[in-house]
Amino acid sequence: MNEVTLFPEQASVFAQEVDQLFWFFTVVCGLAGTLTALVVFVFSIVYRRGARRYAHSGHHSTLLEIGWTLPVAVVVMALFVWGAKIFINLYNPPESATEVYITGKQWMWKIQHPNGKREINELHVPVNTDVTLNLTSEDVIHSFFVPAFRTKRDAVPGRYSRMWFNATKTGSFHIFCAEYCGTDHSRMIGTVFVMPEQEYQEWLRSGAQELLSMADKGAMVYARYACGSCHEAEERGPSLESIYGQQRELAGGNTVLVDESYLRESILRPNAKVTEGYAPIMPTFKGQIDEQSLNELIAYIKSLSSVPAERASMGGN
Amino acid sequence: MSSDGTLNYLNVTHGLKSWLLTLDHKRIGILYLIGVSMFFAVGGLFALLLRVELLTPEPWFIESDTYNKFFTLHGVVMTFFFLIPSIPAIFGNFLVPIMIGAKDMAFPKLNLFSWYVYMVGGFLGVGAIALGGVDTGWTFYTPYSSGYASSQVILAASAAFVAGFSSILTGLNFIVTIHKMRAPGMTWFRMPLFVWGHYATALIMILGTPVIAVTLLLLMLERGLGIGIFDPKLGGDPILFQHLFWFYSHPAVYIMLLPGMGVISEIISCFSRKPIFGYNFIAFSSLAIAILGFLVWGHHMFTSGQSVYTGVVFSLLTMAVAVPSAIKVFNWTATMFKGSVSFSAPMLYALGFIALFLVGGLTGVFLATLGLDIHVHDTYFVVAHFHFVMVGATVSAYLGALHFWWPKMTGRMYPxxxxxxxxxLTLFGFVLAFLPQFVLGYLGMPRRYHTYPDEFQLLHVFSTAGASVLGVGFLIPAIYLVWSLFFGKLAPANPWFAKGLEWDIQSPPTTFNFEETPIVKEEPYAYDGPLPDNSEEVLKAGENYGV
Amino acid sequence: MVSSSAAVAGHDDHHHNPHLAHHFEDLQQQRESHALGMWLFLAQEFMFFGGMFGAYTIYRYFYPVGWMAGSQQLNVTIGAANTVVLLCSSFTMAMAVRAAQLGSKKGVIQQILLTMFFGSVFLVVKYFEYYEKFEHGLMPFSTLGLEFTNVVKEVPGAQLFFSFYFGMTGMHALHMVIGFGLFVWVIIHTLQGKVTPEKHSVVENMGLYWHFVDIVWIFLFPLLYLLGLNGEPVIGVHH
Amino acid sequence: MGHAASDEHGLHVSSVEFNLRILASLIFLTFLTYATASMDLGYFDTPVALLIAFGKTTLVILYFMHVRWGSDYVKILSVTGFVFLIFLFAFTLVDVGSRAPEQPWGKYTWPGAAHRTTMIPSVPVVTGHGEHDAHGDEHHAPSSTHSPGHHEDKEAPGSHAQGH
Structure with missing residues (x-):
């Protein structure tokens, strides 16, 4: 690995898009910068003191000011539009993507696949497939960064954030933590393994780990905390059957889309948004349920619903 | 003309007490010069140690905790104790009253007080270093700083908090002085652009600094009392901390830059022997940058979990800052057109400023662009960008100012x-140190990394080599400037044949600057063509000033 | 040191005027500078409190119910009475400035003492309010051993409400205490005869400061005390 | 101005009765805001309270702080802070308002929710302040200086050190 590289590998669809923009930028800004520097340089030589070319020239010209301001304004607006287009796509995961749950923690990445397979600091994904990462953190802010995919996003404690990519190249690529998180920040690194679909499926099924899916484990969490004692009787709490992906009416007249974030909040802060028709009597599970079990429980509740959640507004507006 | 026999602000009274209790804005400027130079040395030393450690991919002479503390202290010291006070507190203090024909700042006691506040902040910072340092990064992001870091967070935050009040009081003094103390005939549009730059800066100091003060206060309360303002475990929002933090800390970049741009306007015009081109546009672009600066802070948070919609809005507004910045550069260039350009040291620094600011500014546009920023956010690309702006440009302007006004301030010429x-040398060293970091950043090297993958090593070695050259480049002026204090030729009142009220009075000035309150009848920058051939003979001292 | 300039009218006499600092040309310039400086200082104070109000707004948006539950733990009657007390102190402060304008040394001192009296009443009431919060387990200072144990902690955000309650009212009270120090200084200044109809910026600026502190409270009162007045109690109200 | 006079320096001097009238208005507005807060105005509760607070502030600034008779600089300065504060408020609120649904607290609680979701009768297991319910007891109280619960993964050393 000691060879010198000057440009990062392109291993995702984004990589190509971002690099295109980058090179366009480099050319435009490079030209503009070089040209300005060149003019300064030429003026320094041509009008140097000994040259005796001094001439009175005007010292203001509104026309000239407008003439050089407008192009700058137009160019930066164009660059803005291009950049914004890529960005909105970057943070809007598609609906039918393979999902992976990632929890940052000083100083490791804990990764869990929907079928229950877990790994640490390694992420196996299939090539040419949309993969969505659900990020959160157990302690401080981290940031999940894969340079070869040209994307990153912060993992913030207390909430989920999502990112996605479509890897175009098999191989292994760096994962970095990009947000400073303490002593071993620079050791919070890992590897993405991009594999052909077949190999990936084999990998997913292999291993000595118990192959309970996340949803199955979630069912155990559900039983452990006796969620059913309220949520199946239908008196104290609403049924969780098919709840995921629905619009629910809240006490107070607003509606809410039942998605991961709403479920998460309802477990940790039950009284924040209470479903219409129910008393806010659910105790909080904050501090009692760890991130992993929470993810599994949510996966279980999701599995009770056949409808995929509307993702239209996921990741932004 | 000054000679040993003449009274001036330096020799009018003697003794430590006459300095520590001085109300003279010029002496206070010198006090700041001493304080700021000390902190520059401390911050620079930390930087050099960081660069040395980064020579190898694996740790070789400091541990990760030490490394984290060093980059934090480098950031805290350089930001709060060097860059923010550098040009305003030293040169602004010294020159703003003189440039507008006043005898002093509006509030001399407050001015001295703010120096003491700055030093108290500085000692708190030194205390934080002495008691084990702090490892949160200069950004103090929660919840790491409030709940997880095991270092002197409260002490370091209070250092920045206290230094902030010095900045506020200095800014307040500038605005009142500029509004109320101008000499007869010194209309708003006859003020040197240096003064305009300081007016815009003072606005940011007064309106931005209190917000970071209260943010750091909340952080200290959370850490010290456990009240959990930003703590996600209590339902707090760590992103809110970032909003409040960058509401000040982005405009703070313009606190560093705008006075520097004022300096460059003075120098370019003087050494081109021409009136500045587009005076009004440069003046108003300073105000535009100051006000726009308050609307763009979210571009530090594109990946943070701020909403996508907000990211788009902030990106758009950030792009707008490119316009007034470009206006300034183009106008400086146009000033040189058909001029009579000479290359004294201040002019070389000014040209260096333009070159480095071009790179720093244009890469800033890269970072404002959403799609690109996601990849390079929190990488060495960002590190390189803001060093180009804050070290490349601002420190060039700082050194340019030091070389331009040194004869006025000390009464001595330097070689x-x-x-x-x-x-x-500083230009070369700087480019060598930071250009490779753009490449590193695009490769994906995250910032604040103590160790890194092998393939990044070569670029890091280049960078460290450049930093060493830069260090030497900063050391040489320290030597010959101190030398000049004792052995330099006596400076005439106007060694550069420059325009402006400060060049009409003796070097160094008397305590109250003007024997008679001047009446201004001339437009600013009334340069009228190349210097006469005998200009150097006029300078009796016989030294070649490079004019 | 500096000879007077013939060029500027009014320059000649200013060294004879004991009220004029050396670097000002005349009294008007000096007075306007002081007023401008004070207003700039208030602008920074405004931003300082503004940052806190901003954070308050965000969290209230996150936790409307928690904010309401927290607010219902406060005693509105006491809050309203205290508001009136503070308004009275603002009135006496305005009267002190009037006395200074008219050159009544006695009036200035009388009115400032009255202002300090109203201010102390406010702070004493505040002390008892804080103590009541302490008794009810509403102190969110976990590292001081003061855990937030009141039943409202069950409502999301209620604890944060009290973080803001103490943060904001505490900062307000701190400004009042600083104001007391400044009052003492102004009184000494006045006793020394340095306050005259020509030069009373000290009293005027003191007034501006005190009125600003009053304004902060004018916003704190509805934003902290009045949130839950018209609804049914969220949980465990003591009053 | 019948209520006022100017001294020989052109400074405005308010009469005692005028100051008293301002004080009376301020006290009246204090009771007005108390009264309106006691009424259920729905969405308008907070706006009305803020409007009254702004009214009181305007009185204090204009008449007690003499801005009414001050120079233009002072008039501009007295609103500058408001303008820049609006920047801070506007953009942070735009962010938190458009952040949902990624974040747990979401955007569905405002406006109006504050008034109608107050019927939290009482949390049944809670008996009084100072006591925890069955769930809360055995677990650590939320505290910024605590790290989250332990997990099966190996803990990196020194990660939770906390020094004061």
Whole structure:
């Protein structure tokens, strides 16, 4: 690995898009910068003191000011539009993507696949497939960064954030933590393994780990905390059957889309948004349920619903 | 003209007490010069240690905790104790009253008080270093700083908090002075652009600094009392901390830059022997940058979990800052057109400023662009960008100002040759140190990394080599400037044949600057063509000033 | 040191005027500078409190119910009475400035003492309010051993409400205490005869400061005390 | 101005009765805001309270702080802070308002929710302040200086050190 590289590998669809923009930028800004520097340089030589070319020239010209301001304004607006287009796509995961749950923690990445397979600091994904990462953190802010995919996003404690990519190249690529998180920040690194679909499926099924899916484990969490004692009787709490992906009416007249974030909040802060028709009597599970079990429980509740959640507004507006 | 026999602000009274209790804005400027130079040395030392450690991919002489503390202290010291006070507190203090024909700042006691506040902040910072340092990064992001870091967070935050009040009081003094103390005939549009730059800066100091003060206060309360303002475990929002933090800390970049741009306007015009081109546009672009600066802070948070919609809005507004910045550069260039350009040390620093600001500014547009920023956010690309702006440009302007007004401030000339050499050396060293970091950043090297993958090593070695050259480039001026204090030729009132009220009075000035309150009848920058051939003979001292 | 300039009218006499600092040309310039400086200082104070109000707004948006539950733990009657007390102190402060304008040394001192009296009443009431919060387990200072144990902690955000309650009212009270120090200084200044109809910026600026502190409270009162007045109690109200 | 006079320096001097009238208005507005807060105005509760607070502030600034008779600089300065504060408020609120649904607290609680979701009768297991319910007891109280619960993964050393 000691060879010198000057440009990062392109291993995702984004990589190509971002690099295109980058090179366009480099050319435009490079030209503009070089040209300005060149003019300064030429003026320094041509009008140097000994040259005796001094001439009175005007010292203001509104026309000239407008003439050089407008192009700058137009160019930066164009660059803005291009950049914004890529960005909105970057943070809007598609609906039918393979999902992976990632929890940052000083100083490791804990990764869990929907079928229950877990790994640490390694992420196996299939090539040419949309993969969505659900990020959160157990302690401080981290940031999940894969340079070869040209994307990153912060993992913030207390909430989920999502990112996605479509890897175009098999191989292994760096994962970095990009947000400073303490002593071993620079050791919070890992590897993405991009594999052909077949190999990936084999990998997913292999291993000595118990192959309970996340949803199955979630069912155990559900039983452990006796969620059913309220949520199946239908008196104290609403049924969780098919709840995921629905619009629910809240006490107070607003509606809410039942998605991961709403479920998460309802477990940790039950009284924040209470479903219409129910008393806010659910105790909080904050501090009692760890991130992993929470993810599994949510996966279980999701599995009770056949409808995929509307993702239209996921990741932004 | 000054000679040993003449009274001036330096020799009018003697003794430590006459300095520590002085109400003279010029002496206070010198006090700041001493304090700021000390902190620059401390911050620079930390930087050099960081660069040395980064020579190898694996740790070789400091541990990760030490490394984290060093980059934090480098950031805290350089931001709060060097860059923010550098040009305003030293040169602004010294020159703003003189440039507008006033005898002093509006509030001399407050001015001295703010120096003491700055030093108290500085000692709190030194205390934080002495008691084990702090490892949160200068950004103090929660919840790491409030709940997880095991270092002197409260002490370091209070250092920045206290230094902030010094900044506020200095800004307040500038605005009142500029509004109320102008000499007869010194209309708003006859003020030197240096003064305009400081007016815009003072606005940011007064309106931005209190917000970071209260943010750091909340952080200290959370850490000290456990009240959990930003703590996600209590339902707090760590992103809110970032909003409040960058509401000040982005405009703070313009606190560093705008006075520097004022300096460059003065120098370019003087050494081109021409009136500045587009005076009004440069003046208003300073105000535009100051006000727009308050609307763009979210571009530090594109990946943070701020909403996508907000990211788009902030990106758009950030792009707008490119316009007034470009206006300034183009106008400086146009000033040189058909001029009579000479290359004294201050002019070399000014040209260096333009070159480095071009790179820093244009890469800033890269970072404002959403799609690109996601990849390079929190990488060395960002590190390189803001060093180009804050070290490349601002420190060039700082050194340019030091070389331009040194004769006025001290009454002594420094030797031109080493000054020119060091100007070129810092430019070369700087580019070598930070250009490779753009490549590193695009490769994906995250910032604040103590160790890194092998393939990044070569670029890091280049960077460290450049940093060493830069260090030497900063050391040389320290040597010959101190030398000049004792052995330099006596400076005439106007060694550069420059325009402006400060050049009409003796070097160094008397305590109250003007024997008679001047009446201004001339437009600013009334340069009227190349210097006469005998200009150097006029300078009796016989030194080649490079004019 | 500096000879007077013939060029500027009014320059000649200013060294004879004991009220004029050396670097000002005349009294008007000096007075306007002081007023401008004070207003700039208030602008920064405004931003300082503004940052806190901003954070308050965000969290209230996150936790409307928690904010309401927290607010219902406060005693509105006491809050309203205290508001009136503070308004009275603002009135006496305005009267002190009037006395200074008219050159009544006695009036200035009388009115400032009255202002300090109203201010102390406010702070004493505040002390008892804080103590009541302490008794009810509403102190969110976990590292001081003061855990937030009141039943409202069950409502999301209620604890944060009290973080803001103490943060904001505490900062307000701190400004009042600083104001007391400044009052003492102004009184000494006045006793020394340095306050005259020509030069009373000290009293005027003191007034501006005190009125600003009053304004902060004018916003704190509805934003902290009045949130839950018209609804049914969220949980465990003591009053 | 019948209520006022100017001294020989052109400074405005308010009469005692005028100051008293301002004080009376301020006290009246204090009771007005108390009264309106006691009424259920729905969405308008907070706006009305803020409007009254702004009214009181305007009185204090204009008449007690003499801005009414001050120079233009002072008039501009007295609103500058408001303008820049609006920047801070506007953009942070735009962010938190458009952040949902990624974040747990979401955007569905405002406006109006504050008034109608107050019927939290009482949390049944809670008996009084100072006591925890069955769930809360055995677990650590939320505290910024605590790290989250332990997990099966190996803990990196020194990660939770906390020094004061």
């Amino acid at each position: 031109q040759t080493p000054a020119r050499v060091s100007a070129l």
